[in-house]
Amino acid sequence: MWRRRERCWGRWGSLDAVALTDYAEAKEEAVTNDIRTEHPYVFYRKTAAGMEPYIVGTGIAVRHVVAQYRHFGTVEGVLSAYPHLSTAQIHDSLSYFYDHVEEIEGFLERNEERAWQ
Numbered sequence: 001m002w003r004r005r006e007r008c009w010g011r012w013g014s015l016d017a018v019a020l021t022d023y024a025e026a027k028e029e030a031v032t033n034d035i036r037t038e039h040p041y042v043f044y045r046k047t048a049a050g051m052e053p054y055i056v057g058t059g060i061a062v063r064h065v066v067a068q069y070r071h072f073g074t075v076e077g078v079l080s081a082y083p084h085l086s087t088a089q090i091h092d093s094l095s096y097f098y099d100h101v102e103e104i105e106g107f108l109e110r111n112e113e114r115a116w117q
Contacts, residue, residue, distance in 0.1 A: 039099075041092035052107060053096060055089050063107040065093040 035044040037053065042062060044051040053062040060082060068078045069090075078090050097104045 037096065039092050039096045041089045042096045049107075049110065053093075053100075053104070055085065055093055058085065058089075060085070061107070062093045062096055063104055063111060065090055066097050066104055067108065069094060 034046075034054075035051065037043055041056050042053050043056055045054045054060065055062065055065070065078055065082070065085075068081045069075070072078060072081070075087060075090050075094075079085065079087065082090075
C-alpha cells in the first residue's frame with residue numbers, strides 16, 4: 001500500500017495520532033499521470049481501452065454523463081443518476097462532449113459494441 005503511517009507520540013508517551021505522510025505525495029503522483037484538458041472538470045485517464053476523458057475527482061467518464069443526458073434529456077435527470085456530481089461538473093462534461101463530439105461518439109459506440117459481445 002502506498003500509505004506510510006507515522007506514529008505521533010504525545011507528552012506522556014502514548015500514541016496520540018497517526019499521520020498519513022505519503023498521502024499527499026501519492027495523490028499528486030496519481031494526478032500527474034492524468035492529463036488535464038482545456039475544461040476544468042475534465043481530464044484524460046489511462047484505461048484498458050486507451051486514454052478516455054473523465055470527470056475530475058470521480059470515476060465517471062464523460063461518455064456516462066452523455067448517455068444519461070440522452071436518456072433523461074435534462075441536467076436534472078443526470079443529477080438524479082449521479083447525485084454526487086455538481087451541476088458545474090455535468091455542464092462542463094457536456095461542454096467537453098460538444099467540443100469533441102466524434103471522440104465521445106467513438107467511446108459510446110465501442111462501449112455499446114463491447115456490451116453486446
